[in-house]
Amino acid sequence: MPHTQLPRLGQGFYWQDIKEGQAFQTFRRTVTETDLINFISVTGMLEAIFIEAGHEGGAIHGRPVPAALTYAMIEGFILQTMIQGTGLAMLELTQKIHAPVMVGDTIWATVTVTGIRPTSRNGRAVVDSDIEVFNQRHERVMTYSARRLLAGR
Incomplete structure (x- = not known):
């Protein structure tokens, strides 16, 4: 069989392959100190709460990570598994943060198609x-x- 006819591993869903109300669960991943340092370094989010262990002035004790890092990691899961090669554009995003994510936390998500x-x-x-x-x-x-x-398709 010619290679162009083989199914592609990791190919995302075309819109015709999903249904409204369908739900998915992502893989899980533990957020590491290295994740935090790399993310704040590349984005310039060099706030004391992220760069100073045990920062006294913060409202959160421990090693919190930026919510943007949590979002980016989850979007990475979605990209790699659900929309790889089929996602054309992010058009709109509305976000709410409910609790901090800390270095050492393991995060995962559910995705429900609503329209x-x-x-x-x-x-x-x-x-x-x-x-x-x-x-x-x-x-x-x-x-x-x-x-x-x-x-x-």
């Missing part, structure tokens, strides 16, 4: 989803709604 609207061009669709992010104690730490443009 699918085919567009008039190129077989694409606008796909809405609600994402709930949890830690290892099953505490909800973040929720967000995403509107993405997905490819079709």
Whole structure:
């Protein structure tokens, strides 16, 4: 069989492959000190609460990570498994933070498809989803709604 006819491993869903109300669970990942340092270094989020262990002036004790890091890690899971090669654009995002994520926490998420609207061009669709992010104690730490443009067949 020619290589162009083989199924591609890791290929994301086309919008026709998902249904409104369908839910998925991501893998889990433990947030490390290295994750924190790399993220704040590349983004410039060099706040004392993130760079100074035991920072006295912070409202959170321990090693909190930026919510943006938590979001980015979950989006990485979604990209690698659900929309790789089919996700065309993030159109809108509404986010709420419920609790801090700390170095050493293990995060994961559920993704629920809440809407699918085919567009008039190129077989694409606008796909809405609600994402709930949890830690290892099953505490909800973040929720967000995403509107993405997905490819079709």
